[in-house]
Amino acid sequence: MNFQLASRFSRNINAARSDEPMSDDQIRAVAPSIFAESAHASRSERYTYLPTIDVINGLRREGFQPFAVAQTRVRDSGKAEHTKHMIRLRYASNINDSEAKEVVLLNSHDGSSSYQMLAGMFRFVCANGMVCGETHSDIRVRHSGNIVDNVIEGATRVLDSFEEVTEQRDGMRALTLNEGEAQAFGRAALLLKYDDLAAPAPVTERQILNARRSADRGADLWTTFNVVQENLVRGGLIGRSKTGKRATTRGVNGIDQSVKLNRALWQLAEEMRRLKAAN
Structure with missing residues (x-):
């Protein structure tokens, strides 16, 4: 397995990527906020707390796998375990010879972000991930209600948007x-x-x-x-x-x-x- 720390982001974020699905231990080493045991103390009682890892596991059961993670570095040490993080997920089979379609999942447990899902694409030739810009593939889920099911539904909607993304890419080519x-x-x-x-x-x-x-x-x-x-x-x-x-x-x-x-x-x-x- 090729597991690589993206040290070029070291000023503001910790990041890592792999060419195979990442394990919980690999994710935790880079982005411990994904495993936070509670929300930040600033959140009110209306905030529904659910560890991001529970959402990832729900997506895993639907066939999605994490291939890259990142976590923001913060000056306030009290927010370090709740800060914003990003996970790039894809179906292991959803790969062609040059690119992979990805769901980019953003979240935090300090109030700085809801669950947000974007369409992404990973180019193997340069090991570089991009985010597709159309707003129709920007899905947000609030920290309330049935979060796991709502995020899974959102991830599926993002994947459905790739038909249009692929048309745009082919048009550019x-x-x-x-x-x-x-x-x-x-x-x-x-x-x-x-x-x-x-x-x-x-x-x-x-x-x-x-x-x-x-x-x-x-x-x-x-x-x-x-x-x-x-x-x-x-x-x-x-x-x-x-x-x-x-x-x-x-x-x-x-x-x-x-x-x-x-x-x-x-x-x-x-x-x-x-x-x-x-x-």
Whole structure:
């Protein structure tokens, strides 16, 4: 089994992924808040507490398996065992030669998050997970009522949305971008991460359009989107700071920031697809 700690996220989150379903011990080592024995003291009596591991076990019984987990690091030690966490689940059989469809589950026990489920996709070529941006696959379940059944129903609804996600992906693959269109996409993507209009981004659109491997060299929209997404999320590009000094771009740290940027990039790519298809 390939079990890997994602140390690049060490500033703000602990994270790990595996190429096989993760055991409880592996999950606990990275995200102990998934096993919290009670809600945070700030929660009222109306809050229905259920450990996230109980929800995961319910999803396991339905055929879902966890392949990646993450937990936010917090300064308040009193919230460390209740903080936000993320689990990426999929059917072990729901894999083709390049990608896997995933249900991205977010939760916390300190009031910072309800149960939230999003459509995700994992690319094996770069071991990188993305979040699909359409709101129809954004399912939220409050901490009340029959949580396990509601989350299982939500996960099934997310999987049902993949028919549309697959159509969008195939549509992106079918569209070729010329150089000007690719650079326009890159410039728009930079603004999603570096939104300070008073200062230039530390890198150029040409840099984030540069593929990290030969398998990602292509002019279609899907390939362009994936190259840009990896470069922005992972960081590590050499650029210039606001003062003009040599600097290396940072990866996206934090669960919320990663989900927000990933969804925005998907929506940008989907809008480009619609515009190209209309012409």
